[in-house]
Amino acid sequence: MSSQCFPLARQKFLRGQLDWLAGTLRCVLLPESFVVDFEAEFLSDIAAGSRIAISQAITGRTADLGYAFSDAILFPQLVDNRRADKAIIYKDTGNEATSALIFLMEEPNLIPVPFALQGFDYYIYPNAAEGGFFRL
Numbered sequence: 543m544s545s546q547c548f549p550l551a552r553q554k555f556l557r558g559q560l561d562w563l564a565g566t567l568r569c570v571l572l573p574e575s576f577v578v579d580f581e582a583e584f585l586s587d588i589a590a591g592s593r594i595a596i597s598q599a600i601t602g603r604t605a606d607l608g609y610a611f612s613d614a615i616l617f618p619q620l621v622d623n624r625r626a627d628k629a630i631i632y633k634d635t636g637n638e639a640t641s642a643l644i645f646l647m648e649e650p651n652l653i654p655v656p657f658a659l660q661g662f663d664y665y666i667y668p669n670a671a672e673g674g675f676f677r678l
Contacts, residue, residue, distance in 0.1 A: 544648065547676055550583045551644040555678055560642060562603055562610045566634040567644070569597040569615045569666060573624035574656050578646055586638040588630070594622050594659065597666075600631070604674075610645070611674030614665040625656035629666055631675065645676050 554560035570585065571594040582588065595617050602613030615629075629652055631645040652666065668674045 545646055545652070545676070546580075547645050547678075548580055548582070548643045551642060552678070554642060560633060560644070562605050567600040567603065567612075567631060568634045569600065569617075569629050569631045569647075571595045571597070571617055571620070571626045571664075572628040572630065574627040575624070576628055578628065580646075582643055584639055584643065585632050585634075585641040587643070594624055594626055595620050599634070607673065607677075609673035609675075609677045611668050614667045617664040617666075619661055620659040620664055621661045622659040625658055626664075627656040628652065647675065
């Protein structure tokens with residue numbers, strides 16, 4: 543499996559129901575043991591016990607030439623005995639049952655994985671060479 547948009551997110555983007563530039567976006571960090579289900583639609587579809595951490599709000603978002611780009615995604619001072627292996631960007635509505643899953647990141651977009659969380663600030667950077675996290 544590789545990094546990719548969730549199919550229902552693509553559908554919402556095409557129907558004008560999801561906008562990379564509007565609202566609050568965040569990222570959830572997940573462990574090696576997490577199995578991705580691309581039929582999942584909302585944050586509530588990811589068991590709370592599977593989540594390592596939720597990022598700060600994603601800032602500096604742009605959508606030039608169809609690429610979803612932003613500033614680095616910040617997870618401040620994480621400590622966890624699980625090793626992080628995947629991350630999912632989602633639209634944070636304040637309600638997990640309506641917070642749409644957008645994009646799964648894993649190797650090679652999430653480097654190095656898996657990684658230990660030892661109390662530092664951790665960042666996920668968009669791929670500047672390719673234009674961002676993903677392209678529609």
